[in-house]
Amino acid sequence: MSNLERFGVSMESDLLERFDTRLAERGYRTRSEAIRDLVRQDLVNEAWEQPNAQVFGTVTILYDHHAHGLGEALAALQHDHHAAIVCTTHVHVDAHNCLEVIIVKGLSRKVRSIADSLIAAKGVKHGQLVCSAVH
Numbered sequence: 409m410s411n412l413e414r415f416g417v418s419m420e421s422d423l424l425e426r427f428d429t430r431l432a433e434r435g436y437r438t439r440s441e442a443i444r445d446l447v448r449q450d451l452v453n454e455a456w457e458q459p460n461a462q463v464f465g466t467v468t469i470l471y472d473h474h475a476h477g478l479g480e481a482l483a484a485l486q487h488d489h490h491a492a493i494v495c496t497t498h499v500h501v502d503a504h505n506c507l508e509v510i511i512v513k514g515l516s517r518k519v520r521s522i523a524d525s526l527i528a529a530k531g532v533k534h535g536q537l538v539c540s541a542v543h
């Protein structure tokens with residue numbers, strides 16, 4: 409870990425009260441750890457705003473595997489981008505629905521494009537991309 413530095417933060421009391429409530433709800437033990445995570449999240453967001461930044465994305469999709477041609481389409485999409493797909497986990501949720509988590513790495517514009525294609529595939533009921541990056 410790099411050297412820790414201390415700094416003071418001024419904040420309106422009502423804003424601080426709301427911040428402390430959120431910290432307690434989310435299980436943070438100190439304001440410092442919560443502020444560090446906010447800063448890290450901002451740096452990850454910044455990385456994702458740069459089209460050529462190296463990033464990781466986790467794409468979660470939920471779909472009905474009876475939807476015509478969908479399973480094949482999703483597999484074809486992943487094969488088309490095999491170099492960027494790190495791994496895929498498939499869960500048979502019930503008799504109809506499947507959940508897949510696809511980990512994708514590469515340039516942010518490429519990862520976002522792959523995620524968009526997976527999520528927009530006809531028959532996908534829900535999909536979301538979670539953005540991460542080393543910074």
Ligand code: NI
Nearest residue numbers: 499500505506
């Ligand atoms: Ni399944």
